[in-house]
Amino acid sequence: MYQLTARDIRRRNRFCVLQAVYAASGHTSRQQIAQATGLSFATVGNMIAELLEVGVLAELGYEAAGIGRPRAQLAINPERGRLIGVDIAETCIHVDVFDLAMTVLRSTEIPVDPAATTPDDIVESIVHGIGEVVAGDADRVLGVGLSVPGLVEPDTGTSVFSPYWHWQQVPLKVLLAPQLPYPLYLDNPLKASTAAQLWFGAGRDVDDLIVVTLRAGVGIGVVIDGLLYRGVTNSAGEWGHTNLVLDGRACPCGRNGCVEAYVSAPGITATLREIAPGSPLLASDDAATLAAVAAAACRGDSTAVAVIERTGTYLGVAIANLVNLFNPRRIVFGDLVARQLGVPLLEATRRAAAHHAMSDPFAAVTLELDPLPHNPASLGAATFALEGFLADRETFTSVSARRTRRTDAPA
Amino acid sequence: MYQLTARDIRRRNRFCVLQAVYAASGHTSRQQIAQATGLSFATVGNMIAELLEVGVLAELGYEAAGIGRPRAQLAINPERGRLIGVDIAETCIHVDVFDLAMTVLRSTEIPVDPAATTPDDIVESIVHGIGEVVAGDADRVLGVGLSVPGLVEPDTGTSVFSPYWHWQQVPLKVLLAPQLPYPLYLDNPLKASTAAQLWFGAGRDVDDLIVVTLRAGVGIGVVIDGLLYRGVTNSAGEWGHTNLVLDGRACPCGRNGCVEAYVSAPGITATLREIAPGSPLLASDDAATLAAVAAAACRGDSTAVAVIERTGTYLGVAIANLVNLFNPRRIVFGDLVARQLGVPLLEATRRAAAHHAMSDPFAAVTLELDPLPHNPASLGAATFALEGFLADRETFTSVSARRTRRTDAPA
Structure with missing residues (x-):
């Protein structure tokens, strides 16, 4: 069983406090951080003192609270x-x-x-x-x-x-x-x-989420209790090569019927070729083909609509499997395919997933597009x-050693 | 993010120490427990003192160590x-x-x-x-x-x-x-x-495992870092209703092509009916049919061998998906189907999984039959x-409060 040391907990709390500051996107106070993280005011005070001392945070002045002492406003120090x-x-x-x-x-x-x-x-x-x-x-x-x-x-x-x-x-x-x-x-x-979503995107207010990356290859990152789940050899999340269709399409990995062969950018191009061989939507590369499909679907082009619908069915079945296995709170779709096909693909995926997933875990999850602009x-x-x-031991251990000698109480 | 309190850590350490005592199946010492758990000797001493005080453990006398003080022998107090x-x-x-x-x-x-x-x-x-x-x-x-x-x-x-x-x-x-x-x-x-395996079976020496239950229904329990993973609404592990065959067999859940429709006891009976309608191996109920298939396969009966082979292919694909997603250290197969079809099914499953799983996570995992006799x-x-x-707060809080007043050092 994994043993937690005092240093692990301290580091985890430090991440947690700083994530709350980033989530506030602007400035925040010790009180607000304590509320957002569920950590005690004393722990938050200690973490903040440490982060101020190493210059990660800066105090921007005071905001008068309704009652009591004015609250110090904290923000990330970009410099x-x-x-x-x-x-x-x-x-x-x-x-x-x-x-x-x-x-x-x-x-x-x-x-x-x-x-x-x-x-x-x-x-x-x-x-x-x-x-x-x-x-x-x-x-x-x-x-x-x-x-x-x-x-x-x-x-x-x-x-x-x-x-x-x-x-x-x-x-x-x-x-x-x-x-x-x-x-x-x-x-x-x-x-x-997944790390980006966890700190700055869909994971800011949810501790159990799955981040689906859809580009030339596809795969997932799984966040459990606010931590990225890696598996025993860091290869957890190889959803792209789980089997979707027994004896199905050839996948670049050498197997057949993998999820990736259907919902990656090249997979969607393959679906377009199946539905309409020689379609004018087929462009010089997969990214351009996706852009053409997206634009045509907006105009109501029946081929483009059919490609998105069929892709959503494939994606919905593969997502329903994740809902049944992981029972997460949120699933977020990002990268090239999600950026290009956006809402229409999300809607088609949601319909198929609703049919294939168990109703209880499906009711507990939301399916969303990546909220990050970058x-x-x-x-x-x-x-x-x-x-x-x-997590750097030298930077933070020396600070906490100094602080422990000086005082144990929060500011 | 999930916050760990001192009480959470204390309870986790208590479980951890006691699991090590059960794993020693007989008697053990503080030194051996510290070694097995990776906990400090001081922590182990505190936990043991608490467990002795509430009567969960008993001291059985001393064993002379090679060098130094004789070591107190500890065991569960069955009474x-x-x-x-x-x-x-x-x-x-x-x-x-x-x-x-x-x-x-x-x-x-x-x-x-x-x-x-x-x-x-x-x-x-x-x-x-x-x-x-x-x-x-x-x-x-x-x-x-x-x-x-x-x-x-x-x-x-x-x-x-x-x-x-x-x-x-x-x-x-x-x-x-x-x-x-x-x-x-x-x-x-x-x-x-899964709890049984975690405490007394396949999870005693492995922190990341999947327990596959194969009976009238099928499903999995996932252990991550030594803890049963439940998902956000306790329905994680509904592997039985992940999709294996698009538009496949009807499943009792109302969907089509679920894993359960192929590898549960009724699913295997359905496979037998497909391979050999009216086969003499078909008995009055699924358990009897499985027993007949197992016995016939031992004699080399080609129908029975084909049923096990095809079931292993289905199971292998579904297991490969778990290997790719969770990247666990061990997968253990238990209950009715595993008891009846045992090694031949395991072998067929392993062959199919080796083909369908990614090679890196497959190399990191072992597939085994349930070691528990019960x-x-x-x-x-x-x-x-x-x-x-x-975990009972009253029993253990009062003990640790008394112990903290008395002494902080281990025995």
Whole structure:
């Protein structure tokens, strides 16, 4: 059984308090944080003191409360440092620089040349992309998070298997470290998108949710009791390769009938080809095809409507399975497919899921589109860097040691 | 985010220590418990002192260690009290009386008359069954656990929905309480079987496992980090009604193609009918049919072998989906179907799962048959009563308050 130490609990409480500050999006008070988190006022006071001392939070002055002492207004100190998020995707590498309030300061996209996808090629592009946007902030970077497709081992920073480029056991962190003198955090887009939702999106007011990522590949991130669930070897959430249709369509993974073969961007293109071979909606790539389907469905084009309806049926069955297994409070749909097909796909999915899911867990869950305006994989990658900074033993242990010596009471 | 209080942690540690004592099956020492649990020696000492004081543990004397002080030998005190486990199933109600070492002292089975399945009928049978076996132990019963088929609300003790008898919102605990003056704990067989494995079976040395129950209905219990995962409305694990075959066989739940329609006892009978309509293996009920299939497969009967092979393919696909989603360490198969078809079904399942699961999470998991000799639903129901007794605030708070006043150091 997993043993919780005092440090685990302290770190968890620190995350919890800071998540409440981000959720307040602006400023908040100790009282409001205590209310939002359910933590005692004393614990909140201790955590806030620590976060003020390391400069993560700032006091903005006082607001007169109706009765009693005026309340100190707290906010994230955006200037405390910079975080970098990198989303490594099939066709391009997206890099963002964030301030500590998680506002995007600068971004760039480096296209991936399909003929140059060795680990060295990709490392060169990542380093180049970061160099382009980090500008005068190079010495203020607290950490770099990277979202890497496929199976990733976060502890060692290894890309165990990447389906796009047939990578196997690539020690990406080792390759990057000499050129990027920052703490580096690696995981895949499913885990990254889920971290982004947990801190800044659909997970801010819900502790049990599933984040569905629908892009060239598909998969889920599962949040249980406010924590990202990883499984015993960090591969939980491989919903994209659960079986949807026995002996169904070929999937790039080599199996047949996987969920991914039906509800990913290429899967939806395949459905369009089945419904209307040679359709004028078929464009040069899957993203353009999705955009054409979305636009045509708006005009009431029957082929486009049928594609969305059939995709919603597939997605609804696969989502009903998740509802029955996990009994979550919320399921949020994000990334390319959700952005393009949006509400019509969500409606079709909801109808099919309502039929296939058990009524009790279905009544307990809401299905929603991703509320985040930003690329969730790069924001989530930067969130790993934020979590890493907040969990840093040296920074926080020395503060709490000093504080314990000074006083145990909250301010 | 779920907040852990000092009492939560204390209770969790208490469970953890006691699970280690049960796992030692015989006697053990503070040192061995500290090693097995990873808890500090001081924490183990405190927990043991508490458990000795309330009489759950007993000291059996000392064993000379190689070096240093002799080690006190600890064991469960079987005479501390009695626990009752009730497994309410479709055709009969099984009742066991356990001592605190979880040894079965007496058992009975009350057949369920198909014409008398109102809540009052079933309550009468339960009370009658318990009366039959409780004998002179009536005033030593610490609690009664009941495994109730279908959807159960443990907090209120309500059978929300029972597919067998078309019960809806039956307040079973309220109906039982006047006739059973004990603490009562209700949940369904999936949760009960999982609790049994967690304390006494496949979960003793593994923190992340899935317990698959295969009887007239099927479903799973998921253990994450050593705790039973319930979902937000206690209906997590409804794997039996996840979709396996799009537009497939009719399921008693009213949907089509559910896992249950293929791998439950009636599902396997249906497969036999498909492969060999009018087969002599078809018996008067599903249990007898399964026994006939098992015996025939042993003789190499081709129909029986085909039934097991096809069932294993269905089960393997459905298990591969769980491996991809949950990435557990162990999956254990129990109850009627697993008992009857055992190793041949397990082998066929493993072959299909190896093909359909992702290779990384499949390499991390073992598939096994239930190691428990006893009815897991009734043992698990009694385990709920054990957990309830161990979590009892009055018993344990008063002890820890006294102990804190006396001393903080372990013995």
